[in-house]
Amino acid sequence: MRVLMFGWEFPPHITGGLGTACFGMTKGLAKNGVDVLFVVPKAHGDEDQTNVRLLNASDVTVDIDHETERSYWDRVQYMEIGSNIIPYVGPEQYELMVEEQRHATRGFRSSVFAPRYEFSGKYGANLMEEVARYALIGSSLATKYDFDVIHAHDWLTYSAGIAAKETTGKPLVVHMHATEFDRSGENINTDVYAIERRGMEAADLVITVSDWTRNIVIEKYGINPDKVITVHNAVEPSDKSLDEYERSGLKNKVVTFLGRITYQKGPEYFVEAAFKILQVDPSIHFVMAGTGDLLQKMIKRVAQLKIGSNFHFTGFLKGNDVDQMFAMTDVFVMPSISEPFGIVPLEAMRLKVPVVISKQSGVSEVVEHALKVDFWDINGLADAIYGICKYKAVNEIFRKEGKEEVDNLKWEYAAKKIKAVYERAMTLRN
Amino acid sequence: MRNLCFYFQVHQPYRLRTYRFFDIGKRHFYYDDYNNRITMQRVAERCYLPMNQLMLKKIEELGNKMKFAISFSGPAIEQMEVYAPYALESFKKLVATGNVEVLAETYSHSVASLMNKDAFKMEVADHKRLMKEIFNVRPKTFHNTELIYSNEIGADVAEMGFDLILTEGAKHVLGWKSPNYLYVNAINPKLKVMLRNWKISDEITLRFSHQSYTVDDFVNWLNSLPEEEELVNIFIDYETFGEALDASTGIFDFMRYLPDAVLRKTDFQLVTPHQIVDKLQPTGVFDAPIPLSCQDEERDLSNWMGNDMQDDALATLYGCFKKVKASKDEELMRDWRALQAAENFSAMCTKHQGGTPYDYYINYMNILTDFINRMK
Numbered sequence: 079m080r081v082l083m084f085g086w087e088f089p090p091h092i093t094g095g096l097g098t099a100c101f102g103m104t105k106g107l108a109k110n111g112v113d114v115l116f117v118v119p120k121a122h123g124d125e126d127q128t129n130v131r132l133l134n135a136s137d138v139t140v141d142i143d144h145e146t147e148r149s150y151w152d153r154v155q156y157m158e159i160g161s162n163i164i165p166y167v168g169p170e171q172y173e174l175m176v177e178e179q180r181h182a183t184r185g186f187r188s189s190v191f192a193p194r195y196e197f198s199g200k201y202g203a204n205l206m207e208e209v210a211r212y213a214l215i216g217s218s219l220a221t222k223y224d225f226d227v228i229h230a231h232d233w234l235t236y237s238a239g240i241a242a243k244e245t246t247g248k249p250l251v252v253h254m255h256a257t258e259f260d261r262s263g264e265n266i267n268t269d270v271y272a273i274e275r276r277g278m279e280a281a282d283l284v285i286t287v288s289d290w291t292r293n294i295v296i297e298k299y300g301i302n303p304d305k306v307i308t309v310h311n312a313v314e315p316s317d318k319s320l321d322e323y324e325r326s327g328l329k330n331k332v333v334t335f336l337g338r339i340t341y342q343k344g345p346e347y348f349v350e351a352a353f354k355i356l357q358v359d360p361s362i363h364f365v366m367a368g369t370g371d372l373l374q375k376m377i378k379r380v381a382q383l384k385i386g387s388n389f390h391f392t393g394f395l396k397g398n399d400v401d402q403m404f405a406m407t408d409v410f411v412m413p414s415i416s417e418p419f420g421i422v423p424l425e426a427m428r429l430k431v432p433v434v435i436s437k438q439s440g441v442s443e444v445v446e447h448a449l450k451v452d453f454w455d456i457n458g459l460a461d462a463i464y465g466i467c468k469y470k471a472v473n474e475i476f477r478k479e480g481k482e483e484v485d486n487l488k489w490e491y492a493a494k495k496i497k498a499v500y501e502r503a504m505t506l507r508n
Numbered sequence: 509m510r511n512l513c514f515y516f517q518v519h520q521p522y523r524l525r526t527y528r529f530f531d532i533g534k535r536h537f538y539y540d541d542y543n544n545r546i547t548m549q550r551v552a553e554r555c556y557l558p559m560n561q562l563m564l565k566k567i568e569e570l571g572n573k574m575k576f577a578i579s580f581s582g583p584a585i586e587q588m589e590v591y592a593p594y595a596l597e598s599f600k601k602l603v604a605t606g607n608v609e610v611l612a613e614t615y616s617h618s619v620a621s622l623m624n625k626d627a628f629k630m631e632v633a634d635h636k637r638l639m640k641e642i643f644n645v646r647p648k649t650f651h652n653t654e655l656i657y658s659n660e661i662g663a664d665v666a667e668m669g670f671d672l673i674l675t676e677g678a679k680h681v682l683g684w685k686s687p688n689y690l691y692v693n694a695i696n697p698k699l700k701v702m703l704r705n706w707k708i709s710d711e712i713t714l715r716f717s718h719q720s721y722t723v724d725d726f727v728n729w730l731n732s733l734p735e736e737e738e739l740v741n742i743f744i745d746y747e748t749f750g751e752a753l754d755a756s757t758g759i760f761d762f763m764r765y766l767p768d769a770v771l772r773k774t775d776f777q778l779v780t781p782h783q784i785v786d787k788l789q790p791t792g793v794f795d796a797p798i799p800l801s802c803q804d805e806e807r808d809l810s811n812w813m814g815n816d817m818q819d820d821a822l823a824t825l826y827g828c829f830k831k832v833k834a835s836k837d838e839e840l841m842r843d844w845r846a847l848q849a850a851e852n853f854s855a856m857c858t859k860h861q862g863g864t865p866y867d868y869y870i871n872y873m874n875i876l877t878d879f880i881n882r883m884k
Contacts, residue, residue, distance in 0.1 A: 327533020328881060363877070365529055377866045381816035386873040387824045387880060390529040402530060 079500060080113040082225040082242060084216065084235035088118050088125050088132065095421055096255055100231060102314050104130040106493025112500070115223055117238070119197030119212055133223075135215045136197045205234075209273075213237030217245040227251060227500045233258075233270055236277025243280065249503035252281040256418040257294050263341055263415075275299045282503040285309050285496065287419040288440025294416075307499055310444045311419045312489040313428065320429050323405035330361040331467040334407040336395070336422060337414075339370035344413035344436065344453045349376055351413075353383045354460040355467075360388065362467055367392040367403055404429045408473075409466045413453045414439050423448065427484045432476035434462045444487060447480040510738045511784050512730070512776040513702070515651070515674065516746040518556075518599075519581040519617050520548055521851040527871055532878045538843060545591045552592035555750035560598040562760060566767055567607050574767055575607050575778045578746065579651055582615035582638055582845060596642070603643045609780035610639055612647035612670065618848035619812050621652055621661045622799060623826040627848075630833070632668055634845070649674065649781045653850050655704060655743070656809070658799040662693035662701065670699065672785045674743065676802040677703030681794065688737035690785070691794035700785050701794045704743040704802060713748050716759060723762060723769045730774045739788060740776070743802075804859075812853040817869040822853060824876055831883045843879055847872075 087097035108129035121134035216238030230239030286292040410426040417439035436453035451458040614631035657675035677687025687703035
């Protein structure tokens with residue numbers, strides 16, 4: 079079986095979780111005997127291509143007659159880019175990226191239809207232009223290669239997937255890693271919503287990363303439940319250990335929030351829970367690692383509650399600093415308001431750090447050895463954190479069993495389910 | 509003869525280094541040594557040495573007619589000892605002439621007077637000891653950090669044995685009254701109060717660089733004052749000379765010619781605060797029920813306290829006072845003093861444009877957490 083897969087990024091050139099997930103998935107598919115032709119807007123040449131053949135959309139030339147152009151143009155609309163449609167990027171980083179690319183922006187229409195086009199493959203100011211161009215390449219590519227199924231990841235690639243399907247008549251599977259509602263709450267970007275919805279309607283089958291996301295897809299996008307299948311994400315096994323890192327210099331327990339400090343991640347609930355816990359045990363320390371548009375608000379709130387000597391901010395962490403943070407952490411907390419999946423708690427568990435996660439997350443559907451609370455239930459959140467800090471037994475169990483559990487969440491198994499989805503899509507077509 | 513009193517503040521805080529959460533409990537060093545060293549050495553070169561030399565020369569020329577007052581903060585002295593001992597030597601020479609009155613203040617340039625009476629007393633006692641050790645003097649005149657003052661603080665200062673305090677001639681307290689008289693504290697009238705004439709002080713510090721301001725302008729202004737106004741107090745940061753205002757502005761020349769012009773063309777004499785305190789008759793009570801300072805248009809405390817970050821940091825810091833004191837640990841005491849510096853809290857002020865109050869608060873609280881942790 080052979081799949082033409084449309085992605086937006088591939089390791090090592092990633093800005094967020096999408097590239098990592100795609101990489102794990104393609105490896106898992108290879109183990110299940112599925113060949114993958116993976117299309118990215120821009121290939122850098124240093125990607126690991128052991129299990130996948132990477133196609134660089136920037137290399138594809140397009141020859142378009144006037145008629146095609148017009149019919150295509152009718153379907154593409156120009157859209158303003160707001161930072162909320164860009165996944166996994168904080169507002170400060172976004173400002174930087176826009177600034178960088180502002181000068182480079184050319185006429186939208188002429189560049190989309192140019193014979194050659196150099197993608198940046200990033201999430202910059204001309205993202206919409208790139209999305210439109212990517213779609214154009216979808217159909218062009220589809221005629222050049224032989225494959226059985228088309229698989230498109232997230233809204234950025236849906237138009238390309240649809241174009242490929244229209245050209246070849248092959249079945250289309252779209253993969254929802256996040257919905258516009260997760261990214262923006264109720265104030266959605268209606269253009270992005272429209273692309274997501276069109277993609278799912280055009281698809282033969284839809285894969286969601288959790289039942290949480292599946293419900294959103296059915297309820298808020300009105301997609302037929304029969305064609306929506308949940309395949310939970312997995313993690314790559316790792317033999318990384320925290321032994322080489324320093325332990326915390328504090329003699330007390332450390333509770334950590336790590337992620338973007340934005341509405342979606344529920345940082346406010348973490349602060350309020352910390353305040354409650356400190357009334358009972360003033361020795362515990364809390365850390366909020368990351369950055370985002372709510373950072374200042376959180377700092378103000380911490381100062382207002384007068385818990386600044388027990389509540390610390392680290393700013394954005396990357397690379398080794400993330401593991402260093404885990405090494406100093408006794409409880410990891412993810413109080414997300416809406417989390418399609420949420421890979422960070424799994425990374426924590428894999429490093430033997432006990433976790434408390436919100437029920438409004440996809441990851442809560444797949445792990446047993448974690449405490450799960452409603453994000454809005456501050457008392458419940460405080461109880462859970464306090465319990466893991468104070469009661470040895472539950473702490474020990476979570477450390478040991480949690481790791482074992484995560485080590486069994488392999489992409490190989492998830493890919494098997496994806497393969498079954500492909501097979502079903504092919505049957506539906508025939 | 510009427511009286512003109514110049515008073516200069518010498519102060520350099522310890523600048524804190526970037527102190528991350530990961531450092532807590534592991535590394536107990538809080539200071540940006542490099543920055544502290546180059547700043548002290550730059551200020552010594554640009555300001556302390558040339559200005560001291562200038563003032564020494566004036567004393568040689570004018571003898572006992574050349575009088576003024578200086579106040580040294582503890583951190584300024586400590587950093588001079590380490591990074592610019594030559595500057596400290598030159599200050600010692602200046603003080604040894606006997607024409608310079610050394611004032612008392614808080615050791616750390618702190619706002620302890622607003623937070624904790626015992627901590628305040630300790631700050632003042634520590635400073636007194638330092639002045640004795642370095643200059644062999646016993647200051648009799650007190651001035652609080654950034655001239656922070658209230659009736660209460662004045663009474664505390666009187667209790668510590670001072671009979672004269674310097675503060676800001678804040679408009680909102682004075683109303684129609686003039687700062688150019690001697691006043692007394694509202695609770696304890698034994699404490700005399702000398703007020704900074706902010707208008708003329710600011711004219712020198714703020715306007716000098718922007719518009720031409722000359723010795724003649726100053727002399728004319730003095731001569732225009734009503735005859736019964738017998739005391740003009742000009743308080744300026746010593747670092748204004750050569751550091752805040754570059755030598756190229758002519759600020760050194762201004763100070764070089766000013767004393768002669770005042771003595772020759774006016775009926776003012778140059779005095780130190782304590783020299784004239786007993787000679788003047790206080791004209792009334794300076795009533796400040798609410799604390800004031802010399803900072804900002806409002807002359808209030810909002811530079812150091814009032815927002816949540818400042819209040820949390822201050823409450824946490826002074827919450828440790830008893831433990832620090834009981835510890836009798838010299839290293840802890842040193843850090844305690846440095847962490848008290850008023851600059852730590854003005855850096856958390858959100859009133860002004862620029863600055864990074866949130867980052868400063870986070871960094872400061874990390875340090876404070878480590879500090880508290882060490883006492884356990």
